[in-house]
Amino acid sequence: MLQTRELIDSVATSSPLGHEVLAKAVDVLAECEEAVTACATGMLAEKDTDDLRTAISQDLDCADVTAVTRRFLTRGSSHDPALITAQLEACLIACQRSHDLCAQHAQHHEHCRICAEATGRAADACREILAAVRS
Amino acid sequence: MLQTRELIDSVATSSPLGHEVLAKAVDVLAECEEAVTACATGMLAEKDTDDLRTAISQDLDCADVTAVTRRFLTRGSSHDPALITAQLEACLIACQRSHDLCAQHAQHHEHCRICAEATGRAADACREILAAVRS
Amino acid sequence: MLQTRELIDSVATSSPLGHEVLAKAVDVLAECEEAVTACATGMLAEKDTDDLRTAISQDLDCADVTAVTRRFLTRGSSHDPALITAQLEACLIACQRSHDLCAQHAQHHEHCRICAEATGRAADACREILAAVRS
Amino acid sequence: MLQTRELIDSVATSSPLGHEVLAKAVDVLAECEEAVTACATGMLAEKDTDDLRTAISQDLDCADVTAVTRRFLTRGSSHDPALITAQLEACLIACQRSHDLCAQHAQHHEHCRICAEATGRAADACREILAAVRS
Numbered sequence: 001m002l003q004t005r006e007l008i009d010s011v012a013t014s015s016p017l018g019h020e021v022l023a024k025a026v027d028v029l030a031e032c033e034e035a036v037t038a039c040a041t042g043m044l045a046e047k048d049t050d051d052l053r054t055a056i057s058q059d060l061d062c063a064d065v066t067a068v069t070r071r072f073l074t075r076g077s078s079h080d081p082a083l084i085t086a087q088l089e090a091c092l093i094a095c096q097r098s099h100d101l102c103a104q105h106a107q108h109h110e111h112c113r114i115c116a117e118a119t120g121r122a123a124d125a126c127r128e129i130l131a132a133v134r135s
Numbered sequence: 136m137l138q139t140r141e142l143i144d145s146v147a148t149s150s151p152l153g154h155e156v157l158a159k160a161v162d163v164l165a166e167c168e169e170a171v172t173a174c175a176t177g178m179l180a181e182k183d184t185d186d187l188r189t190a191i192s193q194d195l196d197c198a199d200v201t202a203v204t205r206r207f208l209t210r211g212s213s214h215d216p217a218l219i220t221a222q223l224e225a226c227l228i229a230c231q232r233s234h235d236l237c238a239q240h241a242q243h244h245e246h247c248r249i250c251a252e253a254t255g256r257a258a259d260a261c262r263e264i265l266a267a268v269r270s
Numbered sequence: 271m272l273q274t275r276e277l278i279d280s281v282a283t284s285s286p287l288g289h290e291v292l293a294k295a296v297d298v299l300a301e302c303e304e305a306v307t308a309c310a311t312g313m314l315a316e317k318d319t320d321d322l323r324t325a326i327s328q329d330l331d332c333a334d335v336t337a338v339t340r341r342f343l344t345r346g347s348s349h350d351p352a353l354i355t356a357q358l359e360a361c362l363i364a365c366q367r368s369h370d371l372c373a374q375h376a377q378h379h380e381h382c383r384i385c386a387e388a389t390g391r392a393a394d395a396c397r398e399i400l401a402a403v404r405s
Numbered sequence: 406m407l408q409t410r411e412l413i414d415s416v417a418t419s420s421p422l423g424h425e426v427l428a429k430a431v432d433v434l435a436e437c438e439e440a441v442t443a444c445a446t447g448m449l450a451e452k453d454t455d456d457l458r459t460a461i462s463q464d465l466d467c468a469d470v471t472a473v474t475r476r477f478l479t480r481g482s483s484h485d486p487a488l489i490t491a492q493l494e495a496c497l498i499a500c501q502r503s504h505d506l507c508a509q510h511a512q513h514h515e516h517c518r519i520c521a522e523a524t525g526r527a528a529d530a531c532r533e534i535l536a537a538v539r540s
Contacts, residue, residue, distance in 0.1 A: 001406065001436045003519050010515035011447040030435050031406045037479045038412040044326060045416070049319045056314060057210060060330070064206050065222065067472065068199040074442045075192060083228045087200065090221035097215070110415035114408050136271065136301045138384050145380035146312040165300050166271045172344045177281040179461060184454045191449060195465070202337065209307045245280035249273050327480060334473040335492065341469050345462060353498045357470065360491035367488070 001027050011076065017132050022073055025125040028118075029070040029091070035111075035118035036062040036098055042111035055101045059115070062094040066122060073129070081133050088133070092126035095119045136162050146211065152267050157208055160260040163253075164205040164226070170246075170253035171197040171233055177246035190236045194250070197229040201257060208264075216268050223268070227261035230254045271297050281346065287402050292343055295395040298388075299340040299361070305381075305388035306332040306368055312381035325371045329385070332364040336392060343399070351403050358403070362396035365389045406432050416481065422537050427478055430530040433523075434475040434496070440516075440523035441467040441503055447516035460506045464520070467499040471527060478534070486538050493538070497531035500524045 005023040040059035043052040069091040072084060099119035106113035140158040175194035178187040204226040207219060234254035240247035275293040310329035313322040339361040342354060369389035375382035410428040445464035448457040474496040477489060504524035511518035 001432070001439060003436065003523065004439060007440060007443040007516060007519055010519060011443045011450070026439065027406070030439065031408065034406060034409060034431065034435065034475075034479060035412060037476055038416045041327070041480045042416040044323055049323070053314055053319070057311070061207060061210065061218070063476075064203040068203045070439075071199050071442055071468075072196060074439060075196065075446045080228070080232070083196070083225060083232070086221055086225035086228055090218060090225055093215070093218045093221055097218070111412060114412055114415060118408065136297070136304060138301065138388065139304060142305060142308040142381060142384055145384060146308045146315070161304065162271070165304065166273065169271060169274060169296065169300065169340075169344060170277060172341055173277040173281045176345045176462070179458055180281070184458070188449055188454070192446070198341075205304075206307055206333075209304060210311045246277060249277055249280060253273065331477060331480065331488070334476050338469040338473045342466060345466065350498070350502070353466070353495060353502070356491055356495035356498055360488060360495055363485070363488045363491055367485070 001030060007074075011074075016079075016081075017129060021128060021132060025129050026070055026073050028121050028125040029066045029073070032095060032118045032122035033063050033066040033070070035115045036060075036066070039102060039109075039111040039115035042109060043105075046109065048108075052105070055098070055105065055112075058094070058098050058101060062098040062119065065091050065094045069126075085130065085133055088126045088130050092123055092130065095123040095126060099123055136165060142209075146209075151214075151216075152264060156263060156267060160264050161205055161208050163256050163260040164201045164208070167230060167253045167257035168198050168201040168205070170250045171195075171201070174237060174244075174246040174250035177244060178240075181244065183243075187240070190233070190240065190247075193229070193233045193236060197233040197254065200226050200229045204261075220265065220268055223261045223265050227258055227265065230258040230261060234258055271300060277344075281344075286349075286351075287399060291398060291402060295399050296340055296343050298391050298395040299336045299343070302365060302388045302392035303333050303336040303340070305385045306330075306336070309372060309379075309381040309385035312379060313375075316379065318378075322375070325368070325375065325382075328364070328368050328371060332368040332389065335361050335364045339396075355400065355403055358396045358400050362393055362400070365393040365396060369393055406435060412479075416479075421484075421486075422534060426533060426537060430534050431475055431478050433526050433530040434471045434478070437500060437523045437527035438468050438471040438475070440520045441465075441471070444507060444514075444516040444520035447514060448510075451514065453513075457510070460503070460510065460517075463499070463503050463506060467503040467524065470496050470499045474531075490535065490538055493531045493535050497528055497535065500528040500531060504528055 008019045008023045036059040040056050043056050102112040103116040106116050143154045143158045171194040178191050237247040238251040278289045278293045306329040310326050313326050372382040373386040413424045413428045441464040445461050448461045507517040508521040
């Protein structure tokens with residue numbers, strides 16, 4: 001997003017995480033929330049909804065968990081390593097789960113293809129921050 | 136809330152968790168979200184805001200994490216033990232953290248007293264579900 | 271919920287709305303958010319998903335709009351009549367819409383029956399507050 | 406964001422609004438939510454919190470209302486002109502309010518400067534969609 005890095009810099013309160021890593025994660029999570037929200041909508045309108053029930057439900061979970069994780073990263077809640085670690089792990093699981101399932105539908109549905117990419121990037125961003133918090 | 140148990144029963148999809156435990160947790164998390172949101176508002180209006188900065192920030196985190204955890208429990212996302220475990224752990228940490236800090240202000244601020252109680256109950260509910268998921 | 275009225279009293283900042291009205295609306299909106307979230311989950315798992323697409327989508331909207339409206343009422347955002355009026359109108363429309371549609375499915379699905387009741391009460395609470403704000 | 410327009414295209418269900426307008430609004434609202442969340446955090450940490458109470462509270466409202474409005478635009482809830490109009494009006498009021506107040510602090514706090522810009526763009530995007538819905 002336009003100003004994420006500037007925002008993180010302007011607020012930053014000596015986070016142990018680098019601002020560049022934080023800003024990137026915030027952006028990638030925002031894109032992920034958008035992608036899973038749109039993809040859930042798209043799947044709900046498809047004819048093969050029966051095959052997509054689980055994927056829809058997982059996308060709804062993913063949208064909510066990425067939203068709260070992004071707020072935590074923005075608020076500097078990362079100062080509490082136990083909290084941010086647990087929240088990032090939940091976020092990572094939800095993103096990876098949506099990635100794995102939507103990747104199977106990527107050839108048939110364009111929204112699933114985009115969603116699989118966005119959730120994959122979000123899972124990677126979670127892993128990167130988790131590694132930084134734990135190091 | 137009025138119909139939480141009926142709702143859980145009407146949707147229930149063979150959750151490994153008992154419906155009574157789920158319904159209680161959903162209600163307690165809803166009360167917790169309400170309490171921390173009100174308490175953050177109350178603290179922001181107090182004269183000793185300087186002493187309350189951290190508590191306000193923690194309450195905002197707690198409001199967001201209880202909201203998403205409640206949705207997970209309602210949606211039956213508990214079918215995925217790894218996801219629900221990680222999300223409950225984040226929720227437990229946030230509730231316990233708000234409980235510990237608001238309990239210190241409970242004598243001076245009525246909203247902190249109510250908040251300390253609500254977050255304490257929410258932390259207990261998280262522990263109870265975590266124990267059930269892991270057993 | 272257990273302590274909504276006490277919370278409103280403890281925070282209250284001379285709202286033009288009565289605390290009893292506010293507390294009741296907060297509770298009814300929390301119940302509504304829970305009901306539509308559960309009902310959307312229930313409908314997504316039903317065999318007649320094709321008939322329920324629109325109802326699912328409307329319930330997801332309703333869950334999000336009741337959540338934010340409840341936060342506004344709790345935060346005392348009601349001090350800004352223009353903001354709270356617009357937000358309550360959006361909330362009222364979403365609740366009424368879910369009510370109208372789920373009432374049609376109430377005979378076949380228990381979660382739709384409960385949802386129709388909860389959204390109906392929420393719509394009434396929105397109307398009551400809107401009348402109070404405008405008076 | 407990376408793929409907003411592609412997502413809107415992949416899901417699109419004959420929205421009366423142009424996809425380009427929708428995609429831009431979604432992005433601008435995501436940036437706004439991020440900016441007000443960061444700015445509220447920043448203001449809460451400033452020494453002149455007393456002068457910033459109202460601005461913090463307004464930013465919290467703005468974060469929640471932009472989040473739900475963005476989901477509505479993504480989900481195609483814009484098919485219901487009454488709902489999307491009311492929600493956009495609430496969003497516009499909240500963005501404009503945060504813009505007006507943070508602009509007054511823009512010289513002293515970098516996060517307020519960025520926030521004033523982001524909320525201003527978001528208010529403009531709401532106006533643009535409102536005009537399109539009403540035309």
